[in-house]
Amino acid sequence: MRVYVLLFNPGTESEGIHSLQVNDRNLILMFEAEDDATRYALLLEAQDFHAPSVVEIDAAEIEEFCDASGYACQRVPQGFVPKSDAERLFLSPPESNVGETDWELENIVPPAAELEDQLSDSELNSLRQRLEKLL
The missing domain is CATH 1.20.5 (Single alpha-helices involved in coiled-coils or other helix-helix interfaces)
Incomplete structure (x- = not known):
């Protein structure tokens, strides 16, 4: 299955993937729809984060990366609409960026x-x- 993730400086030596800090673990969001990933990327930019690129990638590749790196990953279904405050918080860009x-x-x-x-x-x-x- 193909998913969309947010990358910074894709294809360069300083490539990085967007992750959220949840407790003491990094979490990578895997969007099933490109539009949803793009919308999230725009929300990040609006909050003065680095501008990410939306990149299509095989979900298994991200899952392997997460396993090897000690990260967690979460699929975001197409058109996902948060039903609770916890889900809203989960899909809201963080209020601050790492230094x-x-x-x-x-x-x-x-x-x-x-x-x-x-x-x-x-x-x-x-x-x-x-x-x-x-x-």
Whole structure:
């Protein structure tokens, strides 16, 4: 089944997926209808969040990502109309955004000298190997 999710900077190194913080867990909304996802994205923009892109993706791929990342995911049925305050709250964009997103934090690279001071030789070797694999 195909669903629609909200991505930030799709197709780039700093790609990120929109999630809601529910208790101590991140929750990804999977919209069954593109119109519903677009409407939600517009609500986020209206509240000065980063502008997301609506992207169609296989639901199984998102579910696998969530399992691997410790996230939760929730399908939003086409034309879903909240019937309770809890459902309304669930589908309302959050009132505030995180200070720095995960993808922004991942793209911060400390100076090399600072890294060498903080990492052991084995950690540096591991980092070098991972970087070499990217090339």
